[in-house]
Amino acid sequence: MLIPVSWLRDYVALEMPLAELGERLSVATGVVAAIEARGVSDEGGNLDLFRVGKVLEAVKHPNADRLQLCKVDLGEAEARQIVCGAWNFGAGATVGVALPGAVLPNGLELDERMVRGESSNGMILSEEEVQLGSDHAGIMVLPELVPGTPLADVLPLADHVLDVEVTGNRPDLLSIYGVAREIAALYELELAPPPGIDPARADEESLSIAIDDLAGCPRYVGCLFREVTVAPSPVWLRARLLAAGMRPISNVVDITNYAMLALGSPLHAFDWSTLRGGRIVVRRAEAGETLRTLDGVDRRLDPSDLMITDGERSVALAAIMGGEETEIGEATTDVLLEAANFEPFGIFRTSERLRLRTEGSNRWEKGVDPHLAGQAAKLATQLLVEVAGARWVGEADVHAGLPERPSIVYRPERADAAIGLPTPPAEQYGLLARLGFDRDGERVLAPTWRARDVTREIDVVEEVARFRLDDVPFTLPTRRAMFGTLSRAQQLRRRLEDALVGLGFSETYTPSLRPAGTDSGPWSLPEPISVELTVLRTSLLPSLVEAARRNVDAGAERIALFEIARVYLAGDDLPDEHVRVAGIVEGGFGRAKGVVEAVYRALKAEPSFERGEDERFHPGKTARTAAGLVGELHPAALEGTWGAFELDLELLFAVSQEPVTFEDVVSFPLVRQDIAVAVAEEVEAGALVAAVREAAGPELREARVFDVYRGEQLGSGIKSVAIRLAFQSPERTLTDDDVAPLRERIVATLAERFGAELRA
């Protein structure tokens, strides 16, 4: 929210530098306050170059039909000649003038110059040029003033604005007065009474207001006005709204916005003559009811929506937006002012459902103090009478009792225990008093404007803590138990990451959400922010394939990428989430399998591969382990020859033998032997090795295929597979005689299972 400092000064005398105020609000109140200068810069006496002028003469420019040539008295010895493009004034008008050398808020520096052959010694100002309004069609005509008076003395030309970002628990700060109250408490300053004094009632007309749903609308203050003159607001009012970031519309609407900004309780104004029923009934919407809101949209209402009706039909979506039919227009003369209070959750639900958030709904959702409605009505009433010439003829205030101030048992020692810094009770109660709390024996009473936020002892503790935050020392918990270790899975994950990095892979992170249609995952967002991020992925590989493709396009070489992340599979109540590692690397099947084998080795695990099947992979070059897939990518997935793998971390770590058990491989020598067997082409090497291991028993330390040969003498459909064997016992030296029967068993088993013929 934007807080114009000049407006703030209406309620509290600010003596501290604004930068310090921003810092204090930031630390103690938790509003991020940026301070921005607004309007005409005061740098180098610039403000002094803006003066009140009186137009002595205004005639058509001799050389330009659309320009006026003016003589303007600026209280100097001689009147200045100024060329002006606007025609909404004539001789006798009092105007604002910027003299040569002046810098406008938009950065333009004026100089004395010739316009179509006539010299122009300044600029007659429009509101827009000095950021006092949005009207740039004509210049700003002022009431009669002494020529030469500094313009800043009569108009808020220069101002500062605090941009405060209010946290959700402090709706009381969503108003200028609320911020003033907070500042007064922080600095122990005097706070002016809240703005708004009821003027005299001009008449006593009765006003009928009924609330069907006091839970949804705990209070409704209605004020009736006659003979209202709808017109643009005066400059000061428009200037304040603009500085606070709101667009001026018309005096009646501007007044409701002004009162909302000043006090934090939103208001609404109806054109009374359009309320056909002549009364106000607050009720829930009826089934099938619709309302065209003043943004021109027809809203289909739900029976949970709270409506303002005129007894016959809905005229406003309570707390969110008024109806178009009952909007204030130029011809409006009779106005019903609404200063109500609405319960947050219902408003939140309706505004959610309709996707409609407004300045009003934003405040109601956070909870507005029902006590404020009366004051807001007073301020708006005062302004309608003063600014719009209204006659105030009727009022009604309907509620079922305003909420009591929260009464909370408070133990000052609890604050000391929570904060870790003792604050004497008297000091605590003193701080609380500044914030509007009252002590009541063992209890404290919270102010009405904090009634939603401060309901428990801990909430009161926070009030003390925020005052003393800078003084709180830096300590560490006194420990009775320690937990500082990585779990086995966390240790293995680091090892896995390091192993892949060691193999030349670069780690990448890709989004967990995939474009619709690229992943048939069971979980997808009904309302994604883009089609690119729609489905929770069931595999990491497609994201890596895309990353690899982008890298190819970028001209990268030796591409090798991996990612460790979750996939989201079908589950019961929630997705079955698994952490996986996936990689993609330039090169074929052998490369990918080599990487997977190296990963298993790094994790002290023994992979076992079998033929796998997956449409993303080359149909003849896909293997699987218990943890996942490895293979050569299908050429349709990515041009070129690529290896890829995707493994489940939990399954991978489950087979890790870490910590490894020592084996004596030093005391007794290895006996190496090679065998070569001829088998049918379709017999897989893995099956042969598995059979070899099974046949040989524990003394076979190593069995690795090192050659596969095909040749004419073998005959077609036959291959020779050479396997390197190494035997070793941890207990004794094996002799050739020990190994011979093992070898025989191997050969016999291979012959029996695969019809293998020993070749060497």
Add this chain to the structure above:
Amino acid sequence: MASYGLGSLTRADGTVARVDAQTLESQALSAIEAAATVDEVEEARVRFLGRKAELPQALRAVRDRETGMTLNAVRRRIEESADTREEELGRAELDRRLREERVDVTLPGDELPVGHLHPITQVRRMVEDAFLGLGYEIRDDREVETVAYNFDKLAFEPTHAARSPRDTFFLDETRVLRTETSASQIHQLEEREPPVYMVSIGRVYRRDAITATRYPIFHQFEGLAVDRGITLADLKGTLRHVMRALYGPERAVRFRTHYFPFTEPSIEPDVSCGVCGGVGCRTCKYSGWIEMGGAGMVDPRVFENVGLDPELWSGFAFGCGLERTAQLRHDIPDIRALWEGDLRVLRQF
């Protein structure tokens, strides 16, 4: 008898040749001396000591002990001389070869594959290590949560903006992509009695459009300490330690009041800007401080929601973004660079 022993040998043809050992020795030694290469030494060795050479043949034929000793001595001296010469020449040849093998050492070495850990992982490990040092355990929880765990048990009020599908990715009315790692607090406290000291690290999701500063998917680390007598001062001390572990011991840390549903009091830590040292610059938006995340004392409602007595237990929690940490550490201006898998970027880290 001369001082050198004289031997005789019977040739294969039956003739007997007298061998003059002294002459043989001097011939052999000069041949070895004259050898210019290891091969020439080897040739001389074969010529004088080879199987068919005179000296070995004489030795084989020798019958008397004295002659044998004399001839053996000659043979030994020739062998020693050959060995010495061979070693000399060998060393000289090696020296020459090595001199010839001189390379341009400024040429690049073999190009070996070098991989890279992603900056987020590097920062994750730094965070883990900082907390392990403080005696915390590390958690990694599920990313899809129920509304109960993501909001209700964490005491989000029914109208909190995060409950809106405009801020949060809902799968349906009861399931969301977690908006912060805080649900881990509930899991941890439901699983085990305090004391609890843990940090949860993982992906979280917010409904933000992708820009240079925001990405709808990012990583958080979130700590929780629950024990007896934990104070706001403990939170300040812990966060200062962690911030300095991540950003350097010279950094100042300050705290601002804030609001979160699940902590009370709530604060936000700032770290003094590392670019300008706190004077004010573009990076810190001229404030001298950089916002680091959120923190606070665990709200009694959260304790009640997990069945703990807030009169007995107290605790603090805090959360920060890993991307932000990585960006600040490495001066990465655009968060998207962390998500694009571009090797030109990844290979820098």
